[in-house]
Amino acid sequence: MKFFIDSADVAAIRELNDLGMVDGVTTNPSLILKSGRDIVEVTKEICDMVSGPVSAEVVATEAKEMIREGLKLARIAKNIAIKVPLTWDGLTACKAFASEGHKVNVTLCFSAAQAILAAKAGASFISPFIGRLDDIHLDGTDLIADIRTIYDNYGYRTEILAASIRSVNHVIECAKIGADVVTAPPAVIKAMASHPLTDRGLDQFLADWARTGQKIV
Secondary structure, three states: OOOEEEEOHHHHHHHHHHOOOOOEEEOHHHHHHHHHHHHEEEEEEEHHHHOOEEEEEEEOOOOOHHHHHHHHOOOOOOOEEEEEEEEEEHHHHHHHHHHHHOEEEEEEOOOHHHHHHHHHOOEEEEEEEEEHHOOOOOOHHHHHHHHHHHHHOOOOOEEEEEEOOOOHHHHHHHHOOOOOEEEOOOHHHHOOOHHHHHHHHHHHHHHHHHHHOOOOO
């Protein structure tokens, strides 16, 4: 499974990238706002740091303007994936970008039907938002499973990029189902290293070591 970092925080991305935990990055207008930086400047810095795809999102709602914005974003770096919403205009823009060889991340997917359309339009990635489905009392991982089955049935090459990840359990469930990618905030990725039994075991080891009176020099 590939890990994309859902953030525009350059320092947080760098920390994880240095550990080999970053296969790509996803950004969106909300994350750009949170960073407080110019979209082109921060996206270029991330692209220079990360070798994998970096999703940069259009903000237009009509296909013609999406295409204009997307081509501008694509000029930032060679590893840009143009991010478009799963609307009919977004699918139109996706097809145009894919036809020119650009990577495309189709975002805000909430149904298997939408995911089929994105694959047929040539999306490189489909981003089902599982956390937001959980918020309305649906099981977001069920959608990942449905898309995995459908894509495998027909050999679609679009990668399933599980998004709106809220917890370590989300990551594990998506990995069990076979999502190609999860995109998660840095805090969730770091939380994967934590377990209370690890902490308890380490405390015991350290206490026993202290009683030996020894030092490793």
